[in-house]
Amino acid sequence: MQESRSAFDEAVALEPLGAGRFRGRTHPGYANFVGPFGGTTAAQCLAAVLAHPERIGDPVALTVNYAAAVADGEFEVLARPARTNRSTQHWFVELLQGGQTVITATALTAVRRETFAATEAPVPDVPRPGDVPRAAERPRVEWVNRYELRFIDAGLPSEWNGEDAGQSRTRLWARDDPPRPLDFLSLTAMSDIFFPRIWRRRALFVPLGTISMTVYFHAGEAQLKETATGHLLGQAQGQGFRAGYFDQTAQLWNEAGVLLATTHQVVYFKE
């Protein structure tokens, strides 16, 4: 290990075991209520694809299914190219602990070429990162300390009083702490940076867990490089809540207003 590696670099480091198998471990710096932050887990799944010797291209889509709680400690990730075309490749990924599947995932990597480009998701008109105070509240979970979070509106409820807020939209500026040049792995992790919408909506601290998250990568290497250690502007909102599950849809732009990723997740909740 190099001294200069950040906690995030450590968290996503995988040891190749051959034949698409990798060994990794959860990182105490990214601990959540139970097990690790799901964003890091998603990044570890993508890391196995990116480290695979047969991989072609950059990530375009990633779906990660949280099949069971990841236990603190070691795991194995298995990445298998299910189909390789001329410029696209489809991946099955599985993360295992004790021989049991805890995460299933699929990914698409592709060699991308410049084409027509447009951002249709409107960039919210918000204050600049320097004009938004950093969240000062002591977080309940360790992983939040790995990010610089500046809530523009609608952070965690100030009172858990069960009052239905009527909507759940949150906008925030976020980046790694310490700052780290954005790459596909940190962009993946930050796709899960929005706390669960139902907490915002209901101001009730109900038990819950993300069950599936999809990330679409609009950024290529050029957009990552432009973004560097800048802040990401994130916006997330719930769409539907029913019978123990809700979804949330989110967008991530860089400071220049370039759309880097769109992401969606479905979350289990109790009550």
Next chain:
Amino acid sequence: MQESRSAFDEAVALEPLGAGRFRGRTHPGYANFVGPFGGTTAAQCLAAVLAHPERIGDPVALTVNYAAAVADGEFEVLARPARTNRSTQHWFVELLQGGQTVITATALTAVRRETFAATEAPVPDVPRPGDVPRAAERPRVEWVNRYELRFIDAGLPSEWNGEDAGQSRTRLWARDDPPRPLDFLSLTAMSDIFFPRIWRRRALFVPLGTISMTVYFHAGEAQLKETATGHLLGQAQGQGFRAGYFDQTAQLWNEAGVLLATTHQVVYFKE
């Protein structure tokens, strides 16, 4: 085969081969430009999960990756429960032709219980289905004839003149033709009913193909039953277009304004 089966019933019929393997075939009634309508293919993947003898619960999430063009004719679908918990189950699905993977998919099924419920995605204020004329244009592809489509706004461009429309939102009423009571399979297929947003946005008939689609099911059996053979209100819009790929996000409500599904897809395009 029963005489009363609709084309959709025929399209999603699978023959069990044992051990989670099923044989199906593309249906000429759902032919697209090349191969079948992707909505039917997604429904066939889910059909394998729903027909699996070990399945528990109803679908909550489905991600289908279009790894290669499905050829007209027979295929095999393999559904494997990767993880079975007390009330949730995670699935790997693969559709093969000639021993090659053409589709990869993951699904989550779950036993759902009533909880807090809310729809946050605002139901668009639109005319009722009876007040919107049915699309009269002769479609270029056969599958469109299997649906009653009533475009509220922004159907296919009337002129393919390459004028950037600036945005790509479409809203429409849709149902099976002939009408058929909604189930999880037809809801899955209708999640792909929106023609590709870039055609709307650019008024250019560029080559393209959906690469990955995710469906989150907000509807359970009760909402399906309430919807019956009614129309679904669909809204779709692109979010970002860059380097050969764009995404679109969509919602499907029933006539009573109940959110049935939210869905996202990423689409390859040329130029």
